[in-house]
Amino acid sequence: MTAKIKEWPGTPLRDTDIKEKKVLSTEWHPNLKYAWDCGVGYGRYFAELKNGKIIGTKCEKCHRVLLPARAFCELCFRTVDEWVYLKDTGTVNTFSIAYTDVQANRIKEPQIPALIEIDGSGGVGIMHLLEEVDPKKVKIGMKVKAVWKPKAQREGAITDIKYWKPL
Amino acid sequence: MSPLEKIVQTTQTKSLQGDIPVYGQYTFGVAGERFFREIKDNARIMGATCKSCNLTYVPARLFCERCFNKLEDWVDVGKRGVVHTYTLSYLDLDENRLDKPVILAMVQLDGAYGGLVHRLGEVTPEKIRIGMPVEAVFKAKAEREGSILDIKYFKPC
16 A cells, blocks of 8 residues: 555455355366477486486597587587496585475475586586485585486486485 | 487487476456356346446446446346357367267347357257247256356257
C-alpha cells in the first residue's frame, strides 16, 4: 500500500482459498517430457559409465584430454583423435560442504561436492560427491577413488558412480 | 569406434530423458465463480443482462463488451436452447480413432447472446439439425463440482 492508495483494486486470492475450495478452479497437468541427445562424445561417455569405466577423448594437437568425452576440441576446432580410458581414481581439486539439499532444505549430514581431477587426464576434473569421510578431514590434494553402483543398477549416467571415498 | 565414425545404429545413440513437473491452476474470476457456483449448487445457467444494449450474455460476465457497462442484472436463462452449429469428432484428444463419434455443438441458450460449447447426447448423428431445440442434462447434485462438465450433455427436447 502507498500513502495515496489504501487498497489495491481487484479480488485478492490466496493459495489456501483454492486448497480449502473457497473458490472454484480447474487444474491442468501437462505431460511434459524432454530428451537431450548426448551426441557422439557424451553418448559413449555415458555408455562407458554403465560399464564401470571413465572415458575421455584426446586432442593430439593440444596435447590434452577432454573429459567428459567430446567429439571436437574447443581450443583448436579439430575433431579429436582418439578415445582414452581413464582411471577411476583422482585428486580433490576443490570442494564445498553443503548443509542444504537441492530443494534448499536444511540437512544434518552435509553433502560434500568436489571437483575431482582424474588421474592420467592431465588435470581435467569432474564434479561429484565425497562420502565415507569426515567433513573436517577433507583436504585439497586428497587422493580419492570412485565407488560404483552394482552393475545391474547402472543406467548410463554420472550417478552410476555413487560417490568418491578417500583412497 | 573412432570419434569420427558415423553412428548407423540408432540403438547406439543415447539421450537423457526427464519430466518437467509443472501444472496450472485456473480460477474463474468474479463472474465465472458465480456462474459455476450456480451450476454446482442450483443447476442453473446464468446470464448477465445489459439493459442499454438489450443483450443477455451467456456465460454471465462482469462487463458488457459493447458499451463497457458493468453488468449487475443476473438472470436464469433456463436449460433450453438451440443447436447453433455442431461437429462430429471421430478422434479423441490423443487422436485415437473412436467407433462412436463425440458430438460437439455450440448451443445458443434461449433469449441469450452467446452460448455454450458442449456435447450432445441421447441423439444419433443423423437426427441432428441446426436450429434443433435442446435441453441441458445436469449431473446429480452430489456429483457436481463446479465445472462445465456438471452439465452431462444437451439432449433434444
